[in-house]
Amino acid sequence: MADERVEVVLQVNGREHRLEVSPRWTLSDVLRHQLGLIGTHVGCEQGVCGACTVLLDGEPVRSCLMFAVQAQGQHITTVEGITPENGLSPLQEAFRAHHALQCGYCTPGMLLTAQALLDRDPNPSEETIREALTGNLCRCTGYQFIVDAVLAARGQGRGA
Amino acid sequence: MKPAAFKYFRASTTEEALQHLEAHPGSKVLAGGQSLVPLMNFRLSRPEVLVDINGVDELNRLSVEGGEVRIGALVRHQQLAESVDVARAVPVLSTAAQHIGHWAIRNRGTIGGSVAHADPASELPAALVALNGSVVLRSAAGERRLPADEFFQGFFNTALQDGDLIVELRIPVSKSRFGFSEVVRRPGDFALVGAYIERAGSSGAVTWFGLSGRPERLPVDAWPQGESDRRALLERLVGALPVDESEDYKRAMAVNVAERAYHQAEGEK
Numbered sequence: 001m002a003d004e005r006v007e008v009v010l011q012v013n014g015r016e017h018r019l020e021v022s023p024r025w026t027l028s029d030v031l032r033h034q035l036g037l038i039g040t041h042v043g044c045e046q047g048v049c050g051a052c053t054v055l056l057d058g059e060p061v062r063s064c065l066m067f068a069v070q071a072q073g074q075h076i077t078t079v080e081g082i083t084p085e086n087g088l089s090p091l092q093e094a095f096r097a098h099h100a101l102q103c104g105y106c107t108p109g110m111l112l113t114a115q116a117l118l119d120r121d122p123n124p125s126e127e128t129i130r131e132a133l134t135g136n137l138c139r140c141t142g143y144q145f146i147v148d149a150v151l152a153a154r155g156q157g158r159g160a
Numbered sequence: 161m162k163p164a165a166f167k168y169f170r171a172s173t174t175e176e177a178l179q180h181l182e183a184h185p186g187s188k189v190l191a192g193g194q195s196l197v198p199l200m201n202f203r204l205s206r207p208e209v210l211v212d213i214n215g216v217d218e219l220n221r222l223s224v225e226g227g228e229v230r231i232g233a234l235v236r237h238q239q240l241a242e243s244v245d246v247a248r249a250v251p252v253l254s255t256a257a258q259h260i261g262h263w264a265i266r267n268r269g270t271i272g273g274s275v276a277h278a279d280p281a282s283e284l285p286a287a288l289v290a291l292n293g294s295v296v297l298r299s300a301a302g303e304r305r306l307p308a309d310e311f312f313q314g315f316f317n318t319a320l321q322d323g324d325l326i327v328e329l330r331i332p333v334s335k336s337r338f339g340f341s342e343v344v345r346r347p348g349d350f351a352l353v354g355a356y357i358e359r360a361g362s363s364g365a366v367t368w369f370g371l372s373g374r375p376e377r378l379p380v381d382a383w384p385q386g387e388s389d390r391r392a393l394l395e396r397l398v399g400a401l402p403v404d405e406s407e408d409y410k411r412a413m414a415v416n417v418a419e420r421a422y423h424q425a426e427g428e429k
C-alpha cells in the first residue's frame with residue numbers, strides 16, 4: 001500500500017508544529033526523527049520498558065504505542081519540556097545528587113513518570129512512588145536510588 | 161520494527177465509525193492501542209485500514225443507572241480504577257482495574273479493547289463473566305446485547321464479527337459480595353492465574369482466568385465454612401477445567417488465589 005502523507009498539528013513542549021506524517025509513524029519516531037527531540041528513548045516498541053514515556057495532556061503514556069496522527073490537538077511533553085533553559089529541574093537535580101542514573105537510557109521515562117506523579121500528588125509515599133514507577137524498567141541502578149531521588153524531590157514543584 | 165502502511169480514519173461519532181468499518185472490510189478499530197500497536201510494530205498484525213475511535217466522546221461515558229453500571233467502550237482502565245461511582249457500585253471492579261498493567265498503560269487502554277482482544281489472562285473480561293455482565297455491540301445491521309459468558313468463546317476468540325463495534329459494557333449492581341486476587345511475576349504483568357469469588361449468602365461462584373482459553377465461572381451451591389473443606393471443593397472444581405498439561409502447576413495456584421479472593425470477599429462492603 002502507498003505510504004500516504006497526512007497533515008498533523010502537534011503541540012510539543014508548548015510549541016506548535018505543523019507536520020506531514022505517514023499514519024504508520026509512531027509518536028516516538030516523529031518526536032525523534034521529525035522534531036529532533038531525541039531525549040525520548042525507544043527500547044522495546046511494545047509498551048514494556050517505559051523508555052519512550054511522554055506526557056499526553058499531562059498524563060504519562062507510551063509514545064511507541066501511539067501514532068503521531070492520533071496526537072492531533074493534544075499537548076505533548078517530552079523530557080526536553082521539563083528541563084529548564086538553564087540548569088536542571090529540582091527532580092533532575094535530585095536524580096544527579098542521588099546517583100539515580102548510570103547509562104541514562106531509562107532516565108527520560110523515569111523523569112516524566114515521576115514528574116507526572118509529583119504534579120498530581122506533591123507528597124507521595126514511597127509505596128506510591130514505587131507503584132507509579134513499576135512501568136519503567138532500569139537495567140542499571142536497582143531502582144533504590146531512583147526512589148530516593150523522587151522522595152527527595154517531593155514538595156519542590158517543577159522549578160523555573 | 162515499524163508498522164506496515166495503513167489508511168487512517170478518525171471517527172468522531174459512533175455512526176461515523178460504523179460507516180468506515182462497513183465501507184472497508186478487514187479494517188480494524190483502534191482504541192487505546194495498547195494491544196494492537198505492539199502487534200503492528202512487530203508486523204504480527206497488518207491491517208490496511210484503521211478506524212480510530214478515540215475521538216468518539218459518546219463511547220466514553222460511565223454511569224450507574226437502572227441497577228446497572230454502564231461503561232462506554234472507550235473508558236480507560238485508569239478512569240475505571242479511579243471512578244467513585246464504580247467503587248461504590250462494584251468495588252471489585254475498581255480493585256481489578258488497578259491491577260491492569262502500569263499507569264501509562266492504564267491511561268490509554270480501554271475496556272472495549274480489552275474485551276475485544278480477549279486475552280485469557282486479562283482482568284476485565286473475567287470481571288464481566290464473574291459479575292454476569294454483558295457486551296453491547298453495534299454494526300450497520302443494528303444493536304445487539306450478548307451475555308459475557310457467550311461473548312468469550314476461547315483463546316483470543318469472541319463473538320465479534322467483521323463490522324462490529326463494542327459500544328458498551330453493562331454490569332448489574334448485585335447484593336453479592338465479591339473478592340479478587342491474582343498471581344503475577346512482577347506488578348503490572350498479565351496474571352498467571354486470577355480468581356473472582358462471589359458470595360451470595362452461603363452460595364456463590366468462582367471465576368478463574370489465565371487457566372484455560374477463556375474466563376470460567378463455576379457456581380457453588382454452598383461455600384464450606386472450614387478452609388480445608390473449601391480448598392477440597394476448589395480443587396475439585398479446578399480439576400474439571402481443561403488446563404494445558406504444561407501448565408498443570410497452575411491448578412494449585414488457582415486454589416490458593418481463589419482462597420485469597422474468598423477472604424477478600426469477606427471484607428467487602
Ligand SMILES: Cc1cc2nc3c(=O)[nH]c(=O)nc-3n(C[C@H](O)[C@H](O)[C@H](O)COP(=O)(O)OP(=O)(O)OC[C@H]3O[C@@H](n4cnc5c(N)ncnc54)[C@H](O)[C@@H]3O)c2cc1C
Nearest residue numbers: 047189191192193194195196261269270272273276282326
Ligand atoms: C506493557 C503492557 C502490560 C499490559 N498488562 C495488562 C494486564 O496486566 N492486564 C490486561 O488485561 N491487559 C494488559 N495490557 C493490555 C491492555 O489492557 C490493553 O489496553 C487492552 O488489552 C486492549 O485495549 P486497547 O484499548 O488498548 O485496545 P487496542 O489495542 O486499540 O485494540 C485491541 C483489539 O481490540 C479491537 N477493538 C478495540 N476496541 C474495540 C471496540 N470498541 N469494538 C470492537 N473492537 C475493538 C481492536 O481492533 C484490536 O483488535 C497490557 C499492555 C501492555 C502494553
Ligand code: FES
Nearest residue numbers: 043044045050064
Ligand atoms: S519503547 Fe515504548 S515502552 Fe519500550
Ligand code: FES
Nearest residue numbers: 102103138139140
Ligand atoms: S540508568 Fe541504565 S537503564 Fe536505568
